[in-house]
Amino acid sequence: MNDDNDPAWPVELINLNCPNCRCLTSGEREIGLDTALDTLLGTFLSGDRRAAARLISVVENGGPRAEAVLHALYPRLGGAPRVGVTGPPGVGKSTLVDALVRHHRGQGRRVGVVAVDPTSPFTGGAVLGDRVRMSDLATDLGVFIRSMATRGSLGGLARTTKEVVDVLEAFGQEILLIETVGVGQTEMDIASAADTVVVVVSPESGDAIQAMKAGLMEVADLLVVNKADRPGTSQMVRALEADLAMRPAGGWRPPVLVTVASRGEGTDEVAAAVGRHREHLSASGALGERRHARARAEIVAILRDRLWQRVHERLADRLPDWVARVEAGHATPYTAARALLAAFLEDEA
Ligand SMILES: Nc1nc2c(ncn2[C@@H]2O[C@H](COP(=O)(O)OP(=O)(O)OP(=O)(O)O)[C@@H](O)[C@H]2O)c(=O)[nH]1
Ligand SMILES: [Mg+2]
Secondary structure, eight states: OOOOOTOOOGGGGEEEEOOTOOOOTTEEEEEEOHHHHHHHHHHHTOOOHHHHHHHHHHHHHHHHHHHHHHHGGGGGGOOEEEEEEETTSSSSSHHHHHHHHHHHHHHHEEEEEEEEESSTTTTOHHHHHHHTTTTTGTTTEEEEEEEEOOOOTTTHHHHHHHHHHHHHHTTTOOOEEEEEOOSSSHHHHHHTSSSSSEEEEEEEHHHHHHHHHHHHHHHSSEEEOOOOTTTTTTHHHHHHHHHHSSSSSSSSOOOOEBBBBGTTTHHHHHHHHHHHHHHHHHHTTTHHHHHHHHHHHHHHHHHHHHHHHHHHHTTTHHHHHHHHHHHHHHSOHHHHHHHHHHHHHHHHH
16 A cells, blocks of 8 residues: 555654754754654655655654754755645546546656645545555555545644645655645645646536635646536536636636546546646746745734734633623733733743
8 A cells, every 4th residue: 555654653752963064943942853863864865665654754844853844855856846636525636636646657757746635634545545545656666655644623734734834845756746625725725736737627517616616716727627527527627717717817717627537537637738838838937926925824824823822822822701791791812912012022021
């Protein structure tokens, strides 16, 4: 089974020491990589898959250890294409991803896949499905597939996904595919962590409407109507094209492609269209803009986390009192927040 999840790794046992500059500041602490993680990084860089799986677990677990790993790997990141594949449940995203993996492997490129399942924290059913469908790629060492579930929390998932993709790129994967079910904002954030977003729908009832409602049309660089062997395909294509025609002219106009992913029909054309989109991004300077925006968003997200952590450490004791006052009608959430912020700033001074 080529699913490189490795939940058994005892991350608690690892302390850190940065191999780049031997020091890494996290808040006010200096973190050092200890030998265990130093060794793990070394094994990872020599191309060891188990080490890659373990390093991903460290990153998923977050905290200073994850930070030190990402810091160490950052200089190894180049501009490997990142392609998001999203859309309503069951439209054939995994099947399409599988076909894209084969396409790129046919060209000798190493591929990394991250399958995120934000919608089923309890059963993990769809993720398991992904594993089964991708299992015949199991013997291919040029492919690295990682499934991620939410563990009950959506917060930070988009960032963690991006960081897991970073690890895969540092491992040497030349194309990164990110599959996620697109039904809400977080899922769209995950998709937007990619340079190119492929939105997949099927002719089944309501998929296009669902995509439009979820705002998927806005993040789409490419639209794919999969299951074109089912009735209603041409109506679906027309509906999508009509929606796209209402967009202002100029720039990239997302093409609408038709596939039968389960038979590999139309999937090479999807890969080619992704390539064209990438060329467009490079030629127009939009790739630089996207990456710039992503770097900015990442810094802001880290800052927000850190600030909130700090505020929470200082004010956790005082929060319940203000909640009670708001409940009793003696304060509004605004006056409460203002008073808490003032208390925080005073403490910090
Ligand atoms: N008829 C038909 N079935 C397809 C096609 N592509 C995929 N399927 C089937 O549709 C079902 C769902 O496919 P998946 O690839 O798991 O879909 P998904 O979008 O990844 O599903 P989730 O990750 O659970 O949201 C599977 O039974 C596939 O075999 C297609 O082109 N035509
Ligand atoms: Mg899937």
